[in-house]
Amino acid sequence: KAGVTQTPRYLIKTRGQQVTLSCSPISGHRSVSWYQQTPGQGLQFLFEYFSETQRNKGNFPGRFSGRQFSNSRSEMNVSTLELGDSALYLCASSVGIAGVEHTQYFGPGTRLTVL
């Protein structure tokens, strides 16, 4: 079974631009969560989508948004990029709502650099 895939793997943008990242979950998984990883901060939760509905959101500004499609694929958008948005963005999928009952499987991440 194919794992979680994320595209693109690397991205360079400049301040003020916007970016869209894509995540394809494992087949049959209905939940997709997004995390931001920065050095010293670990993984910080952005949001989770389940069956096309955002069910949970972390403490990030409204510039960060996402959506999920009927095939469970998800996209994350960041508008008006800032230097501090440079990070590794990880997506994770699970069969059901992410929790201890449903293991999260992570993709390799998209490395975003904002210049």
Add this chain to the structure above:
Amino acid sequence: DQQVKQNSPSLSVQEGRISILNCDYTNSMFDYFLWYKKYPAEGPTFLISISSIKDKNEDGRFTVFLNKSAKHLSLHIVPSQPGDSAVYFCAGYYGQNFVFGPGTRLSVLP
């Protein structure tokens, strides 16, 4: 305010010896604690978890200990192998939320 702390950014251990990775937390609401391992250029993978009502959980070479009174947990790897070299994240879980620590980089030296 970091709810989950991993105060050692890095740790080096000789192959065959025990690796002990530590994690402290401030939120008493966590129901479970989980450990993830991350290799470079890959996403984190789930390693082991422990319920907040337990004090120990073991899976092969990996054992997690929880001390609720001290709000401290640790992951023991015995014996350590070079393939264990990775970044280890501790996470707390409550209310359908995961809170991750900043990670500890483990290097197992041959």
